[in-house]
Amino acid sequence: MTRLRPNTRKWLLFTHVVASIGWIGVELSIVALGAVGLLTDDTAVAGGVQLSAGTLGEIFYLPASLLTLVSGIALSLGTKWGLVRYWWVAVKIAITLALTIGGNLAVVPKFAEAADLAARGEPIGDTAVMLVTAMSAGLTLLLIATLLSFFKPGGKIRPAATPVPPARTRVSA
Helix, strand or coil: CCCCCHHHHHHHHHHHHHHHHHHHHHHHHHHHHHHHHHHCCCHHHHHHHHHHHHHHHHHHHHHHHHHHHHHHHHHHHHCCCCCCCEHHHHHHHHHHHHHHHHHHHHHHHHHHHHHHHHHCCCCCCCHHHHHHHHHHHHHHHHHHHHHHHHHCCCCECCCCCCCCCCCCCCCCC
C-alpha cells in the first residue's frame, strides 16, 4: 500500500471535506425547499419549489457525490486507514456509494422530471413529500458518515492476530 505524501494528503482531504459539505448543503437545501412545498397552498410557489429543487439536484448532486466518493476512496487507499481495514471507513464508503448510486439514478431524476413539469406549468403531483423524505434520509446518512469520521468507532475489521508465545517445556532432571 502506497502512502500519500503529506501535502497531497492535505489537498485530497481538503477536497473531500469541501465536497462532503457541499453535498450536505445540497441535501439540506432540497429538504428546505420540499418543506416549503409541503406547507404552501399556492400552486405557483409549489411549482417554483419543484423547479428550484430539480435544478439544484441536477447541477450539484452528481458532482458533489462523485467527488466525495472518489476523494474518500483515494484517501482510504493512500492512508493508514485502508479501504476495508476499519469498520468506520467501510461503513462510510458503503453509505457514500449507496447515496451516490441511489441518489443519482433514482431520486434526482424524479426531481428533474418534476422540475420539467413545473417549468411547463403542468401538475407536479406529490413530489414535495418525496423531496422531504428522500433528502432527509440522505442527509441523515451523510451526517452519520460525518460522525464516523470524527469518532472512528468499531476498530479493525480483522484484528491482527496476536502472536502466541512459545510454550515452555519443563525439563525434568
